[in-house]
Amino acid sequence: MNFFFVVPTLNSSDNLSRLVSSLTSQSYSNWRLLFVDGGSNKYNLDKLKAYCKSNNKFSWKKQTKKIDGIYGAMNDGFNAAKEEEWLIFWGSDDWAFSNKSLDILDKKIRKLSKKLKPDLVICSGKYISKEERIVRSTKFYFFINYWISIFFGSSPPHQATIFGSGVRKVLKSFSTEYRLAADLDYFCKLSNFKNMKVQQLNLNFVKIGCGGISQRKTKLRFYEVLKIYKKRFSIFWIIPFTSRYIYRLLSLIKK
16 A cells, blocks of 8 residues: 655745654655645755655655645645555644554555445544644544534544545545635535545544644634635535534644
8 A cells, every 4th residue: 555645845844854754764665755845945945855865755846836825736746646546645844643653554444445445534633832742633523424524514634634546536636716725625525425435543643733824824714714614505604614613622622
């Protein structure tokens, strides 16, 4: 089983050491990583190239010019994924939960696939502060089925979500209409596909660095989340919108 990591970068090479170290120390070796760079300066680009030169599992490319922003870079990742690969999107300040994360994930997906190969696999993660403290947990609250879960405000954390070939065949891009919440839009659109095989794993897979752009621009993210729920659920938007932020409060209490 092959895992393919896509990491958008923009002058963020100083944040990459934990991510790189967490992957090179994995007990499982069938993985590769692509940095998609959105126009970094020479200092950051040189560091990026150095990582790629030091390990042939790392490669990089310039982000497609016609689509800017982090989701444009992630769309480049969709296009670069091979059919047999499981696609994972991380940020520069994310890293593996342990050095056995991929080994455990591989075993769990193989076990699931004996019955029915999943299209989308959802794990959990922890947000970590600069002081290395756990700020909150992030997980998908599953209710009966995927559509109902989305309707009641649950949304997979994209850093802890593994995109199989099945899901990429029906939806192979994030909307560039949104700067901060296109992942929510993507997961809402997936609820239209009733035959989608979604599996949730009881596995902390990733540590997510706090301080990303979506956490700094909260007003814009709120606006985009509201817009997405209104588009998807019309007059019932208040249900997923309110539930979403109740879960956020609960995640701060139960870390």
